[in-house]
Amino acid sequence: MNILLVGSGGREDALAWKISQSPLLRRLVCAPGNPGIGRHAELKDIAATDAQGLAAFAREMKADLVVVGPESALAEGLADLLAASGVPCFGPTRKAAQLETSKAFAKAFLERHEIPTAGYGVYRTAAEAREALGVFKPPYVIKADGLAAGKGVAISPDRADAEAEIERMLGGRFGSAGAQLVIEEFMAGEEGSLFALCDGQRAVLLGGAQDHKRAFDGDLGPNTGGMGAYSPAPVFTPDLVRAADEQIVQPTIRAMAAEGAPYRGVLYAGLMATDDGPKVVEFNARFGDPECQVLMMRMAGDIVPLLLACARGDVSRLAPPAFKDQTVICVVLAAKGYPDSPLEGSIIRGADQDFGPDVMVFHAGTRRRPDGQLIAAGGRVLNICAQGDDIAQARERAYAAVRRIDWPGGFSRSDIGWRAMEPR
Template sequence: MKVLVIGNGGREHALAWKLLQSKQIEQVVCVPGNGGTASMEGCQNLSLAVDDFEAIAQFAKDQNITLVVVGPEVPLAKGITDYLKSVGLMVFGPTKAGAQIEASKAWAKALMQEAGIPTARAAVFTEAAAAKSYVKGQGAPIVVKADGLAAGKGVIVAQTVEQAHAGIDAMFGGEFGSAGKFVVIEECLTGQEVSVLALTDGLTIRPLLAAQDHKRIGEGDTGENTGGMGAYAPAPIATPELMAKVQKQVLEKAIAILRKKGIDYRGVLYAGLMITPNGDFKVLEFNCRFGDPETQVVLPLLETPLEELILACVEQRLAQMPPIAWKQGAAVTVVAASGGYPGAYEKGKVITGIPEAQALGTTVFHAGTKAFPGGSEKTRQVVTDGGRVLNITAVGENFEHALTQAYAGTQCIHFEGMYYRRDIGHRVK
C-alpha cells in the first residue's frame, strides 16, 4: 500500500520511518516533507502546501494512495479530513469539528467541564480589561493562554500579576494572530507534565506509552515555552495504576462526550496531564494529533505495525485489535535547535555529522531541514530550515543507556548557532 503523510516536521519523519518498516508499505509520500524524508529509501517529498486540499486529493487519487496520515494540527483544524473523505480517500485524523479540541482552548475547557474530566479552574475573556481584573483578583502565579493555535508557544506561566498583564496585552495585541482573539486564564498547577497519546476509532480508545516532554528552552525548565526541546518514554511517573485512572477519567470520558455531540473522532487524542506531588492529575490541554517530539520516542518502542493500528482506527475496528505490543527498554530524543529559537533565527546553516551520529546507533529525525539533491548520504548537503532542526533519538535497554547514546549522537552534529538542552531526562536521572 501507498501512504501519504502530511507535514514537514520531526513527527512526520518519524511517522514515515515507522511506516516504512512494514512489508505492507511500498511507498510513503510526504507533503511537503523535509531533508530527512527526502533521503529515505521508499520515501519521496511532494512540494505542496499542507492546506492545498484540492491538489493533495488529486495527487492521492492519481497515485492510488491507500491512506492519508495527517501530522500537524493546522490542516486538521482547517478541515483536511472532511475534504479528503468527501472525495473518497481514507484519512487518519479527526474532522474539523473534532480538531476544535486543540484549535480552541475555550471549547476544550467547556468540553472537559461538561464531561467531568479533571482540569484546572479557568475563565475565558474577550477583552483585556476584564482579563486583567480577573488576574488581579486571583493573584500569581497564573497561566495565560491564547485560545487558538500558536505552534506550542501561546502559553505564558506568569509568576507575577505584571507578567500576566503583559501576556494579556501581547495576546490581545495580536502577537499570536487570530489565536489571541480569546484568552483563557487558568490556575497554575504544580507537578510534572506527562503526555498521553491515545489512538481512537471514535468508539474505543487505547493509550500509547506515556512520554515526558521538555517544553522550556532553558535547562532546569527555565525560559520561554517552545514546541519541545526533548522527550523520553516510557515516563516512570505514569504508573500502571495512574494510567488506568487516566483511561477511565480522561480518555473514555472524552470520547463519550465527543460522541454525544455527534463528533465521530478517529485519530490521535493527546492528553497533556499535570501530575501533582500527591499523585493526582488534571488535564492541561488536549491535542488532536501525534505530539512532537513525543512521537519520536514513542514510535521507536512500538512493536505492533503502525499501519495496522491506524487502519483499525479509520475502519472503526480498534476493539478487535490485540493489545499493543512494545519493545523493552527506553527511548530518549534530544532536539538540536537554531540559535535564537523560539524567537528569531537564521536559516540555511550547513549541518554536518548526521552520518556519524547514526553510525553510533542513533536515529536522526529531521525537523527543520532542507536537503539539496545529488550525492550520497555522506556528501549530500543538508541545511537548517526551521527553529527545531533535528531530533537525535536513541533506544536503550534502560533510560541511562538511551540517554548516553542520544547525547553521544548529538555531540557528533554541528551547525552554526546550534543549541540543545543538556539536561533532558533530569527528572529520572
C-alpha cells in the same frame, strides 16, 4: 497499500521511518516532506495547509490511507475532504480537532462533561483579562486560544508579568490565534503526555512520554514546541494510567461522539499528575512532537494496521500495541534564536553519518542546497534519538551523537530526561 503522509517535521520523519517498515506498504508519499523524510518516502511539494490539493493528490495516487501529522492540516478540514472522497484518514475532522485548535472549546467541553481539569476563564479584551487576575492566584497560566506552534502558553510569576503577557497575546503576538485567551488555575504536579488510538467510539491506549517545553536547561526560558522527550516516563504509574483512561480518555471519546463529532486518530492528552489524580492540561489532536519520535522508536511491530483501524472506525479487534523494554530519549537541536527568531540557513555537517543501531537522527527543519549541503530551515532542526537499557544509557548515547554533529548555528538542552534520573 498506498499511503500518503502529511507534514514536514521530525514527527513526520519518525512516522515515515516506522511506516516504511510495514510489509503492507506498496508506496509511501509524504507532502511536503523534508530531506530526512526523503530517505523513507517519495516527496510531493504540497503544503500541509493546502487541504484541497492534498485531497486531490490522495485521490490521484489512489491512497488507501492518509496519515495526518500536523494540526494545521486538521484545522483546514483535510479529514473532512477525505471523508467526502471515501479515503480513510488517520486524523480527526475539523470539528473534532477543536479539542486542540481552540483551548476555549476544549475547556468548555471538559467542564460540560465533568472531566478533571483546572478552573478557567475566557477573555476577549485586555481589561476583562486584567480584572480576572484578581480571581486567580499566582503563578498565572495564560494561553492563546488558537494554534500557536506550541508557544502560546505563558506561566507568569506575578501580576505585572501576567498583565504584560495579556497585552502581548491580545495585542497580536499570535495573530488570530490570540483573538481571545484563556486564564487557568495553576496546577501543581508533574506533567506527562498520554496517547490513545481512537476510532470515533472507543480508544486504545498507546503509551506515554514526557517532554521538555522550556528552551533552556533547568526548565528556564520561553515555552517552545518541545526541546526533548523520553519514554517510558516514570510519572505514568499503572494507577495513574488506569485513572487517566477511566476518567479522561474514554469519557472524552464517548462525549465527542455524543456531541456529533466522533474523534478518529490519535488523542494526545497532556496530563498533570496532581494530588487529586490526573487532570487535563491540554489536548492535542495529533502525535506530539518530539514525543512521537520516542514512541516510534520504542514501538515493536507494524504501525500500519493500527493507523488503518482508527481510520476505518474499528479498533475493537486491535491487540494492545507492543513496546520494547528499552528507554528512548530525544534531544532536539534547535537553531540559535529559537523560539522567537531562529536563524535559518546555517550549514549542518555530520547529520548524515552512521551513528550505529541505537541512534536515529530525524529531520525536523532542514533543507538541502543545490550543492548538497544540509542547512537549517526552521526553529527545531534535528531530533537526536537514542535507545538504551535505561534512561542513563539512552542519554549517554544521544548526547554522544549530538557532539558528533558539527553545527555552530544550533543549540540543545543538556538536561533532557532529568526527572527520570532523580530517585523517586
